[in-house]
Amino acid sequence: DVKVTQSSRYLxxxxxxKVFLECVQDMDHENMFWYRQDPGLGLRLxxxxxxxxxxxxxxxxxxxxxxxxxxxxxxxILESASTNQTSMYLCASSLVGAGNQPQHFGDGTRLSIx
Amino acid sequence: AQxxxxxxxxxxxxxxxxxxxRCNYSSSVPPYxxxxxxxxxxxxxxxxxxxxxxxxVKGINGFEAEFKKSETSFHLTKPSAHMSDAAEYFCAxxxxxxxxxxxxxxxGTRLQVTL
Numbered sequence: 375d376v377k378v379t380q381s382s383r384y385l386x387x388x389x390x391x392k393v394f395l396e397c398v399q400d401m402d403h404e405n406m407f408w409y410r411q412d413p414g415l416g417l418r419l420x421x422x423x424x425x426x427x428x429x430x431x432x433x434x435x436x437x438x439x440x441x442x443x444x445x446x447x448x449x450x451i452l453e454s455a456s457t458n459q460t461s462m463y464l465c466a467s468s469l470v471g472a473g474n475q476p477q478h479f480g481d482g483t484r485l486s487i488x
Numbered sequence: 489a490q491x492x493x494x495x496x497x498x499x500x501x502x503x504x505x506x507x508x509x510r511c512n513y514s515s516s517v518p519p520y521x522x523x524x525x526x527x528x529x530x531x532x533x534x535x536x537x538x539x540x541x542x543x544x545v546k547g548i549n550g551f552e553a554e555f556k557k558s559e560t561s562f563h564l565t566k567p568s569a570h571m572s573d574a575a576e577y578f579c580a581x582x583x584x585x586x587x588x589x590x591x592x593x594x595x596g597t598r599l600q601v602t603l
Binding site: 423464468476479482 | 533537539578584590595
């Protein structure tokens with residue numbers, strides 16, 4: 375079974391702090407994704423990566439950056455956290471495919487910015 | 489660009505009743521479609537996927553979905569609801585960007601199962 379592990383289930387930070395969310399997958403997947411989930415809005419893609427050191431912006435990249443130095447690890451960085459970034463963050467990974475490969479999700483990190 | 493509409497943000501059924509969760513999609517190419525389930529305080533788990541092999545797709549936990557191209561729909565059904573089915577359900581459509589396949593999600597439907 376694919377395992378996607380997010381380093382923290384709950385995190386509380388202060389405005390202006392630099393925040394790191396970490397995600398590790400154990401199935402040698404090429405693709406990795408970061409989403410945020412808000413009530414009534416579903417999941418929205420922040421960034422994704424299709425290879426080591428390769429990244430592309432998703433639908434809502436403002437205020438975020440990412441890092442992928444190793445294939446199994448994908449980090450989401452909030453450069454200067456703000457209260458509107460309080461949310462549930464979900465990491466996912468998938469194999470390369472023509473669109474038919476499902477994404478496998480971690481359990482999420484619930485981030486509160488005070 | 490692809491999009492997904494889930495009709496009904498909340499659906500309530502009695503235990504043993506039919507579950508029907510609606511999903512309509514918009515796509516300029518033949519779509520790949522997915523249903524995911526999210527239990528409280530957990531990530532998303534794949535229920536089933538449509539990848540053009542068969543229009544009726546069976547998934548885990550007794551769920552199935554039928555792809556209807558003429559209606560651009562991919563509704564999720566289960567003949568008899570169980571209390572353990574209470575969760576949030578997301579429909580998603582896949583888009584191949586050339587570098588990776590992105591998923592566009594609907595806003596979700598929360599299923600409540602009552603005694």
